Amino acid sequence: MKEITYVEAIHQALWEEMERDDSVFILGEDVGIYGGAFRVTEGMYEKFGELRVLDTPLSESGFTGAAIGASLVGMRPVVEMQFADFISCAFDQIVNVAAKNYYRWGGKTPIVIRAPYGGNIHGGAFHSQCPEGWFFHTPGLKLVAPAFPSDAKGLLKAAIRDDDPVIFFEHKFLYRRIKEEVPEDDYVIPIGEARIVQEGSDISVITYGAMVHTALEASKNLEESGISLEIVDLRTLMPLDKETVFDSVKKTNKVIVLYEATRSGGVGAEVAALISEEVFNYLDGPILRISAPDTPVPYSPPMEEYYLPQVEDVVEAAEKLAAY
Amino acid sequence: MKEITYVEAIHQALWEEMERDDSVFILGEDVGIYGGAFRVTEGMYEKFGELRVLDTPLSESGFTGAAIGASLVGMRPVVEMQFADFISCAFDQIVNVAAKNYYRWGGKTPIVIRAPYGGNIHGGAFHSQCPEGWFFHTPGLKLVAPAFPSDAKGLLKAAIRDDDPVIFFEHKFLYRRIKEEVPEDDYVIPIGEARIVQEGSDISVITYGAMVHTALEASKNLEESGISLEIVDLRTLMPLDKETVFDSVKKTNKVIVLYEATRSGGVGAEVAALISEEVFNYLDGPILRISAPDTPVPYSPPMEEYYLPQVEDVVEAAEKLAAY
């Protein structure tokens, strides 16, 4: 197995799916000749031609709607948002058309929307957002948010083969910062399954995306103090793998929910709510949440650092909770 | 004091604010000559003229953006969405422009967006949605959702006078179904304050909108079994009045979160998460949530009834929780 980056894993998954299935095609701004703002589709235009790697006019709602229409007649479009922030311009098509087609009238809508999201790149309010919470509160969508190259590859393949609209949240900060050995052959990571990325006994950290790595680092820092974290990487946000989360809580009896999105509402709130509702009896302490505060993402480095959950925040919370 | 309906209270608040302050104006589809799809602006076109009660082209993003621009130069526009469902078409302007103006660059954006929301009117997936959860997860907005005529009037006035963007969620089902004595003079209900609409000792029901009335009815039905509900009407969803919620939980030690929106994420999840985080020690049982399931709103009456939280659901949950 070769070590590849997160972004290479995404590239590979796309490439292989395009080769495997003629009905897969890519559309979005600058995905063609240019190979995508983050070079995810590099070389594909040359390989698969301009109709299957389609440069669109600057119109998120238009090309997302078009992807929906194409999917209704049997295609499997993969839409690239240049930054996840711009998904707001396609919001209506996603939440009212794609998400509701199947429930309302049985219209199968197998589209994938790739959304490069997240902060820590000094991108400011419009190039750093974590918009998954909006879609998490929209029945009919599936949401995945891998933290590792191998998951990214397997989940993107699963997303493309799935018959429902899937938003694939790929974390920009991870693109070139993490590497991992990834199987070179065809494999799929099923949508809807969380993964224990680290077994532990004292506290369950429920998290996803870039924060998985923050949790892993915190865990190392906690070795000295003898606090053992069990880290649950949700991988799929919707539908949520309650079973794996609950099993972990039953084992550790203490929970930290760690997420990069803004605090109120969204995925992190739901995880806490689910636990306090369904496995309350197993809890030996409050469910702590570590997240971004309820503000836009600030630009200046000291502010962004303050804004984003840091390793020390996790360490501190874990110490507090362990002592509980 | 005169008894007036919920919709009359909204009409009154608007009328009085239009008279009080020249910078207040109304825009939206069919708000002028027609007086609004729900007749909320009836008579205003004749009274205040076509520029202050402005019929717009069918373009939610356009007229919401226009409201933002007008507010930046000192106006206080009140935007009417014909149904809250169509707010998705203006999503980008709301979450990226209005919500972030002040934080990003100090641009004061005192707009009010009136959003007739909610189900139980056999409106199907596109005329029944509760979209507040999307905006709850968007820092920079204020959200109010009154359950009574008097609150509707006072909160709409507060919203109009507030210097931040406020979404005013008015529940369509309540429009003509509830009446109440409402002060005829000028008064304001401060944004950010929940209200105990019924004191009780056994279980706190945290709720808002039409579900407040469901809770009240459930409470009556529970008299026999001697279970006493304390009903907290949030009234303002963002920012959330944690203090009042927590005080109630500290008193009753048991919680039901009741909301009409779909289950995962959103306001209800946050209320549960906050409680399980900050007043965990006071809890004598799991935090139960009663909500709509994670699907679009179905049309056929038996389905919609099954879908929406019912009085019996609250009764059942209360009995279960009381026995805990």
Added chain:
Amino acid sequence: MDVERDTLHQLYYYLKLTRHLEERITSLYRQGKIVGGAWTSNGTEAISVGYSYALEKDDVTAPYFRDMGVFLVRGITPRRIVAQYLGRKTGVTGGKEGNVHIGDINFGCFGFPSHLADNYPVAAGAALAFKIRGEKRVAASSTGDGGTSRGDFHEALNFASVLKLPVVFFCNNNQYAYSTPLEKQMAIKDVAERSLAYAMPSEIVDGNDVVAVYKVSKEAYKKARAGEGPTFIECKTMRMHGHSEHDAAKYVPRELLEEWKKKDPILKMENYLLENNHASENELKDIDKRVHDVIEDAEEFAENSPYPDGKEAVEGLYATPIEKVKTL
């Protein structure tokens, strides 16, 4: 273009079927049997009937809510449609959706999302799929004059034109969007002028003349199929009822309605058929009889159909259910 006698009869049949089915729905509404809202395309039926009848079986449509004729022409039965209005299990969407929020992929009909113009980019996308696969199929979509003010209208037409997609966009210009008259909706005279922004060819047609709509559509589809790109077709007509059944439409000048009453599409078609000997009085009577019977049958069927089970509300969210996690 010569239109065959049989085609003319079929156009007449569907015109009548659309009119009378919607009238029946209105009367069911007045009886309180329809729990949600009810709209009709009254006076504008020639548009939906004409443009859909000109399609081939393989083509697809992405209609809007004054397109009852499309559903009927495409083959969705009146039985299923009335049942849909009554919220029955036998309705097009099994009770999940109401009234004209219909869709059935088996008949090449995409569902109508209430949000006006949302279906324009969707239609363009279907056309894109046909182009990618080299299929000679077309997509047709329509919206109201009001719907053309929405951003999705712009993004769809621009997209379709740049990519020369086999899609034809129709506008039912009935001069009002709810209470909003055309001059408050746009500064141009003809909606067709909108297409200039995309270098897209356009046509203006008498929306009350079903044969004219049929012909102009057929031509546009032919061009689209030949790879010559999209067309925008404005069909001029007049909304003869309120926006919906609960709207008295006091804001519409009575004279306007009087004037347009004379141009009723059914009247026009009847005269055309008889005057040109394309049909005899008896043939038309036979058609009327058929229409009547079909509607009676549909109503009976629908009223005798069961409601869905409440708990079907939580079924069918996903086409690929996730076994491991039950979300509901």
Added chain:
Amino acid sequence: MDVERDTLHQLYYYLKLTRHLEERITSLYRQGKIVGGAWTSNGTEAISVGYSYALEKDDVTAPYFRDMGVFLVRGITPRRIVAQYLGRKTGVTGGKEGNVHIGDINFGCFGFPSHLADNYPVAAGAALAFKIRGEKRVAASSTGDGGTSRGDFHEALNFASVLKLPVVFFCNNNQYAYSTPLEKQMAIKDVAERSLAYAMPSEIVDGNDVVAVYKVSKEAYKKARAGEGPTFIECKTMRMHGHSEHDAAKYVPRELLEEWKKKDPILKMENYLLENNHASENELKDIDKRVHDVIEDAEEFAENSPYPDGKEAVEGLYATPIEKVKTL
């Protein structure tokens, strides 16, 4: 229209200031001092300088990200702008925002939201306020050629035209949207054709000729102020760098750049001033000196400015804070 000597000198000053300030920013970017991204308006400065200089003090602008000239002309100082790029407390937004995502209501500059064309309806709304209050003020907004494909472009122009609002919309047509050339962006030849869909008057102007842009803007503002409604102005130019500093723009034919290099707006203005005796060599040198000094000062100021405190991140979310509830 005759343009006064002093105005010409000012236009030249701002052209140069914009060019050199952005060049300095580029060099700071290359030194790794700018933590986020950096874009320039290189080669297209005449547009932002020209249209904003033609405004009155009371007017407002809703710019986009190649409008550095607007910020400078309106009076936002280079000091605050460089500090903004460096994420300092003394920057226009106190560190909350980066680079050209600037806004300062005191100078009638609305913030630029990244989402292209979002500012078009916002500008229309300011114009609506002026109209409601009977003020003789105008709003100006601009976007790129790519931005005109977005729905908000359509909704804004339609809205402004129907209501005859005192707003002027500019398009910086630099022939590319990131890597996407015009012919993949729209099927029309001139962006100005878009305005036909709204019966909105339009102008096409040489976007590299600052005097021409100034004049055509002035005329349009005059009409707007007189109640004659909006204008759309297409400024033809060429993006001379990559989309941003990290883009080598290999997709742009070199000949196109060569050709446009000769039409550089600063060169053009210099020649115009000298050839017509509107300025002497010495006067131009003096201006260059001023520009140089201002930029030196700005950089020094910015580099010596403190960063904001991290916890300022959670301040200033609301203009009317809610006393009772601390959200953060």
